[in-house]
Amino acid sequence: MPKRQHQSTMHKEIARPWTAVHRVGDAGLLLQFGTDLGEDSNDRVHQVAEAVLDAQFAGVVGVVPAFTTLLVEYDARRLTAEQLLEWLQVLPMGRSRPRSARTWDVPVLYGGNAGPDLEVAASQLGLRPDEVVSLHGAQIYRIYCIGFAPGFPLAGLLTPALRLPRRAIPRTRVYPGAVAIAGAQTGIYPLATPGGWHLIGRTPVVLFDWQDTPPCLYRPGDRLRFRAVSEEEYHALKASTSPVRLCEVRE
Amino acid sequence: MTAVRVARPGLLTSVQDTGRWGYEHWGVMVGGAQDEWALAWANRLVGNCDDQAAVEMTAIGPELEVLEEGPLALAGAELSAVVDGHAWPSGTARFMEAGARIRFGTRRSGFRAYLAFPGGIDVPAVLGSRSTDWASEIGGLGGRPLAAGDCLRSTTHAATQTSTRWPTMRAGHVLRVMPGVRRDRFPASSYAQLLTREFTVSADSNGIGLRLTGEPIASPRGDWPSEGMAIGSIECPPSGHLLLLMKGRGSLGGYPPLAHVIRADWPVMAQLAPGDWVVFESVDAEEAQTALAEAWQFPAGEPTSKRLAMPYAGWMMDRDRYGRRLPGAGDSVWRGQCVARIASTGQVFDVVASGAGVLERVGPLGQWLGKGETMMTMKGALTNDGGFELRHG
Secondary structure, three states, X not given: OHHHXXXXXXXXXXXXXXXXXXXXXXOEEEEEOOOOOOHHHHHHHHHHHHHHHHHOOOOEEEEEEOOOEEEEEEOOOOOOHHHHHHHHHHOOOOOOOOOOOOEEEEEEEEOHHHOOOHHHHHHHHOOOHHHHHHHHHOOEEEEEEEOOOOOOEEEEOOOHHHOOOOOOOOEEEEOOOEEEEEOOEEEEEOOXXXXXXXXXXXXXXXXXXXXXXXXXXXXXXXXXXXXXXXXHHHHHHHOOXXXXXXXXXXO | OOEEEEXXXXXXXXXXXXXXXXXXXXXXXXXXXXXXXXXHHHHHHOOOOOOOOEEEEEOXXXXXXXXEOEXXXXXXXXXXXXXXXXXXXXXXXXXXXXXXXXXXXXXXXXXXXXXXXXXXXXOOOEOOEOOOEOOOOEOOEOOEOOOOOOEEEEOOOOOOOOEOOOOOOOOOOEEEEEEOOOHHXXXXXXXXXXXXXXXXEOOOOOOOEEEEEOOOOOOOOOOOOOEEOOOOEEEOOOOXXXXXXXXXXXXXXXXXXXXXXXXXXXXXXXXXXOOOEEEEEEOOHHHHHHHHHHHOOOOOOOOEEEEEEOOOOEEEEOEOOOOOEOOOOXXXXXXXXXXXXXXXXXXXXXXXXXXXXXXXXXXXOOOEEOOOOEEEEEEEOOOOOOOEEEEEO
């Protein structure tokens, strides 16, 4: 089927940050930014995603930036793939230069009821629970993308000593604020959703607020720093009259 | 204002508009009405724009009590609605008196029906949409499906209420696809397997995705990072059992898609019920564009009915060239779709529809029919005299 192959892949005409463009049926175009899972290609993904969002091109209905790809969805009743590609070729990207990354402070109560999987995860990793906590908090993690659930940051990369496959049986409901690990990634469940990651702690901070614009403060490219807090500190934050939002780490 | 109270909620009944588009980069799912075409019909019948919030009903409809009089419109699946003992067919709007009771019965065709209120249902918008997202617990009424005791109110009085004799859903068993964005990760045989086999919609399907059972597809081996997964994508996990992503899917996925159901056929996909058979037909980008334009036409006037006659004496076969079922009565078909197969003396022909419409009567299958005898009747905007073309099978 060489003819079909030709139709499903369109090649770039002028220098653009992506390395290939693929049709996703008649619902979108998938831009590929190499295959290297590094920060540079991920930066380019988000740079183009922001440029597409800023430009508010009629007929573009959504963008899904991931690790090395960007899905640009369009409404085929208003736009063809060719028109969208033509527009992407001339999309101005100078204005949306990479925003300086921010680092966010995430207070976490580890273990116990707040982190029901900590003990089991530690034993599977051959570590003590307090070693898992200190290893998890020792690093600053980059947010590669947001997905799975509203505001869920896919951050990494975990030190190899903390890498575990997902739980064999996912939970049908994970409590909001759960701090979790799976594979090379760490993340936070902002809302009560199903989930298969290992829950090692809980943050009292409200990560996703439907009433706020934007509903979540961090963006891909930003960093998360997990800070262990005591039960007293956790409950003090939790008991505050207005919801506690994330704070930036000030050096 | 039209207002109703929910006496019984039915199987899965919720407030939905066209969906929460534009926030997937925050992980917010699109959701919304699974069948945007039936939603648009329901809205039009009470003089609304296509995208107003309406009630989406799934397989088993609710029981409603009218609190304040006003019109309501019904479109999509035929769930045997009855208003105070009188049948209320899908595709019509009715003026409801206060105290009237609306009940739904047996599911006769399709899977999802829509109940539209003048000006849409009065609930607050969250991120630009009134759609209920019960996974995130936002939108609609309290972020959850409707429950007994809930009250729904229209935002305006209606100026118009109309009916249509056109079908307000596009039921069918044939979904058109384009090759998957990651088809190069699959064995060469996988796409051909998709196009030549018949699948069944599994009972554990939902608004996130339809699970398809059938002979497993040759699946790709490997591990790739998650990436954006469009609605309509047909994901293939290592088991080889396909998952067709619906509007409630999460924006990121890890299994490579083998194919994508084209936008024109999302409403068809939304009306498939567990147990239904489904087959796939490959189209190119240009055909997809034509299909979409044709699918979103809202015809005016009366549909015409046309009888298709046997061009030769022969048998009408009940399977296509690959042994898959052929469309039957009630299925909507498009121009160019194979609708029947005839075995004549020593020759086999495929019958291809030359216009879009709905099959009314098909058959009898497997019986000898003389030249000129009725093969099927079809309803639609059929201007072409022949109504079908023949191709050597």
